[in-house]
Amino acid sequence: MEFKQLEAFVAVVEYNSFSEAARHLFLTQPTVSAHIRSLEQELNSKLIIRTTKKLTVTRRGYQLYDCAVNMLNMRNSLIEEFTGQDKKIIDLGVSTIPSSYILPEILSAFGHQVPNVYFHSWQSDSQGAIARVLDGSVDLSLVGNCSQEEECCFVPFCHDRLVIATPVNEHFLRYQEQGACFRDFLEEPFIMREKGSGTKKEIDRYLEEHGISASSLRIVARMNDLEAIRKSIVKGVGISVLSYRSARDLADSRQILLFPLDGDTQGRTFYIVYNKNRILKPHVKQFIHFVKDFYSAPERDSV
Incomplete structure (x- = not known):
């Protein structure tokens, strides 16, 4: 169970609409539906009954709603308590090398320029970080390879060898x-x-x-x-x-x-990856543009 899923569920209950919840969360409607399905499967309970004419929250759904609202409020309170202010959140997936050797300097530089953004990151291999973009649990990922996923947009931002x-x-x-x-x-x-x-x-x-x-x-x-x-x-x-x-x-x-590595003229590239079908929040777009430009000067380190 993840905060993204709970946020989607709470929004659907409060707006009584999947499409309105998606619009307010800057998500696609299929992503919101997927979050609700994941919650129902994990909890083994039907939370929302949707027909062509109306949407009905079940008894177990209202029980979860009360708990979810408290959990989300607690998370927001903790963020305010420990950061000193109400910050915008970016959920970020990151693969191994970017996590340890690229992300720290990016976050430091971005934090000086845009101080009111809070990052929640998950580390995995590149494959796992791309999967998080596809299932909507992160806003974007920084990864070390490019896949053939049609839903994903891969933007090169850093070169290595x-x-x-x-x-x-x-x-x-x-x-x-x-x-x-x-x-x-x-x-x-x-x-x-x-x-x-x-x-x-x-x-x-x-x-x-x-x-x-x-x-x-x-x-x-x-x-x-x-x-x-x-x-x-x-x-x-x-x-x-x-x-x-x-x-x-x-x-x-x-x-x-x-x-x-002799004969390796191509080197390797790190990518920003996001779901092209997802409506990105303004501060997420700002971060993507920042990362894309951060390593614009070519690396000239020698082995």
């Missing part, structure tokens, strides 16, 4: 002195990201473009947790292909070595 990250030892220091290409690393123990990660999708693209079978890699571990991968590389468990943004702090402190 993939690098090979290795432990710091004599073996890889020699590689660094001599120069090495990706095929030189094929016999090394690899730590890979799990399916659903934008980085994993980019690695698969790179391997396919260069005629390298994934089965030819000596994979010793698959992990969802990026921080666990970073620590495992430092400890010498294996090497991995990472986003440069997620690895440069360890490289700067000489805890790992980075090698450019």
